[in-house]
Amino acid sequence: xxxxxxxxxxxxxxxGKKTFQMQAHDLDELKSLLLVKFPDLQDKHYAIAxxxxxxxxxxEFPDHAEVALLPPFSGG
Amino acid sequence: MDMTNDKFKNIFIQGAIPPDFIxxxxxxxxxxTDIGAHSIFLGQVRSxxxxxxxxxxxxxxxxxxxALSKMHEIxxxxxxxxxxxxxxxxxSLGLVRSGEISLFVFTSSxxxxxxxxxxxxxxxxxxxELPIWGKEKMEDNSQQWKxxx
Numbered sequence: 001x002x003x004x005x006x007x008x009x010x011x012x013x014x015x016g017k018k019t020f021q022m023q024a025h026d027l028d029e030l031k032s033l034l035l036v037k038f039p040d041l042q043d044k045h046y047a048i049a050x051x052x053x054x055x056x057x058x059x060e061f062p063d064h065a066e067v068a069l070l071p072p073f074s075g076g
Numbered sequence: 077m078d079m080t081n082d083k084f085k086n087i088f089i090q091g092a093i094p095p096d097f098i099x100x101x102x103x104x105x106x107x108x109t110d111i112g113a114h115s116i117f118l119g120q121v122r123s124x125x126x127x128x129x130x131x132x133x134x135x136x137x138x139x140x141x142x143a144l145s146k147m148h149e150i151x152x153x154x155x156x157x158x159x160x161x162x163x164x165x166x167x168s169l170g171l172v173r174s175g176e177i178s179l180f181v182f183t184s185s186x187x188x189x190x191x192x193x194x195x196x197x198x199x200x201x202x203x204x205e206l207p208i209w210g211k212e213k214m215e216d217n218s219q220q221w222k223x224x225x
Contacts, residue, residue, distance in 0.1 A: 052142040
């Protein structure tokens with residue numbers, strides 16, 4: 001399944017690009033692929049949103065999922 | 077102001093929020109004579125000193141679609157919780173220099189307590205729940221991602 005990964009803040013600095021495509025069926029698979037591609041993500045904290053909703057635990061991706069990697073917020 | 081999403085009210089302003097914008101916003105409420113209290117929060121970019129370096133500006137980025145959808149939820153919940161007449165929220169994107177305003181929260185109600193409590197709760201929720209990031213830029217051109225206290 002192709003997913004669109006979108007990154008922000010410190011996480012975007014590590015991946016070097018703000019958006020990119022990956023192939024994964026679920027979140028656990030995507031997370032391990034991301035760690036192979038970007039080992040510096042290992043010790044970083046980030047929340048994950050699938051189609052703009054926060055998710056915890058593993059989830060299967062719907063078609064054309066937008067998966068956002070969100071480091072701790074610092075608005076205001 | 078550009079609407080980045082048709083579904084939800086936009087809160088984002090490019091660059092600093094001008095003091096004139098704040099006074100104009102206040103002025104617009106003079107016809108709403110059922111209002112007895114306004115509460116206004118203004119967040120100003122502070123020149124923190126970090127490892128001996130001084131912050132000269134903050135560059136804000138956001139996951140805009142999600143931030144607007146989350147802000148919509150917060151807005152609905154606050155309106156349910158407090159008897160507010162009006163609520164206006166603006167947050168900067170892009171560069172805001174120290175001393176300039178980056179967050180403007182404005183609540184109005186018949187009586188002060190609900191306006192004050194709602195305003196405070198909105199500010200806390202914006203900082204905790206909206207996917208917005210600030211990058212602190214130092215006077216020596218180095219930079220680092222801001223951490224909210």
